[in-house]
Amino acid sequence: MPKDFRATTLERAIGRQLAGWRAERELSLTEAGQRVGFSSAKLSMMENAVQPSAPLDVMALGYVYKVPVVEWQSVVVRAQHAERVRARSAGGPDFDPAADFANLVFEATLLRVFTTDLVPAVFQLPVYLNAVMQSDDPVRTARLAMVREAWASRLNGKDPLVAHAVFPEAVLRHVIGGPRVMKAQLLHLMEVSEHPAVSVRVVPRGAGAYPAMGSPFTLLGFPHRQHNDVAYLETFIKGEYVEEPGLTEECASRFASLQETALGEGESLELIAEAAADL
Template identity: 30%
Template sequence: MARGQGPTVRRRRLASELRRLREAAELTIDEVGEKLECSASKVSRIETGHVGVTPRDARDMLELYGIAGDEQEALVQLAREARKRGWWHAYNEVFTGTFVGLEADSSSLRAFQALLVPGLLQTERYTRTVIRAMRPDAEEVEIKRRVAARMARQELFTDPSPPEYWAVIDEAVLHRMVGGPEVMAEQLYRMVALAAKPNVTIQIVPFGAGAHPGMEGPFLIMGFPEQADADVVYVDSTSTGLYLEEPQDVRRYTLMFDHLRAAALKPDDSVEVIAEAAGRFAEQAASPDAVHRPFPAQR
């Protein structure tokens, strides 16, 4: 499937168009709900993309807005396509919201992480350790499902038309021992291998850079190939995530990312630093009796 042609992006595009047409018809959400004999909250959820819209509901709304003919049929067809199920529905108990659908449809992904290796770059053992640490009360079956779901997300990199992926990572991530030296060596060598792909760029913000915009927390900027689909910023947290779509919010995070890229080591230098850290962890793994001292910080 081409970038930006998945059901999540189509639902978002349809929601935006329905909102625009309602406003052009000079109708309020309450008036639409009254005329279509449904709740105003339903109309609102449709327009924000929080719920899907059936082809029948789409047709009723379009007729109310005075849209007919080919334009109406095109949007009703969009409603049909937006209701298709993506691969991630097999992991409904793991994924919430529309994050994975948007990620799968993105043509560009710009990520910042200060504490962990970004999910799309994680190895299976690193992922398992992280999930187990964050969910100490989880059953083993849940851990396995969450690990499998994250590995499934990484199939983006083997897509015939993969997104442009740019990750900026704080140097602290290279020092935090997750799962032991063997797991860390494997993880960091994987990052080196992925950075060799033409669509993947990884940069490290060294400790010497001091305070930087990313100290506010991790975030991901998702871009799409169609001009009609505006960028979305996903601000991550342990329990949930916040989606920001207002132009001023997207501009703010885009500027933050640009400043982070400027503060970070150049991509080639970053890969060298990652490889050196991987080598040190590999040496520790080979000498289990060695004292695990902290690595010297990058200046």
């Protein structure tokens, strides 16, 4: 393993696939390692993307686990691709960043999100999401619901995902789904913003131009040293990961500037309450 190994999102997805195969067969790390000839430590590191999963090792696991040939061959191809472009964040064959995003949200320890038109996905009520996506792709709707559920499942746990959100005041004034739906959404936003792991800040409409204007993004931080920060960008066409440290550092810098431009948390909460009262 390279001394300064940093797993790409593709390698993390491969690790989850390997862990899924073992879980389906109800094997412990020790039992699975004995069957394939790996130490339990090596197998654990592969599953957690703490070391790269070599294509031959993936092939061996697929054979030992009796995974259908087409399925394990697909993962081997992805591992080969990851091996060639490890330093880049490109998604390889059969890898869809948008489909995998909820998994990253579940694994992250820090989420920083800047939206321009909508309430951040992690805070969206189902009725609000349905109103947004009523004429959109139902698959994308389901994926966004998974993102919200991944965050919500950890909110009151021992290790909640810390979520910092910034968005312009216009997000509060777009009446998505009608006054009743929008009011419920704003009240929900007020409720979650009072959680100690959540920070919500609003850029007032009188602020003028501000950093990253018109360019929404999500920045995720992770607990493992081998896992760099990941920025996620999405349009209605596709999702894309950005993993190069220089670029994710630029996102972090822009987010910090956005927080400075926005109102404080207390003032933001008052503005949200005002918008809800106007409905």
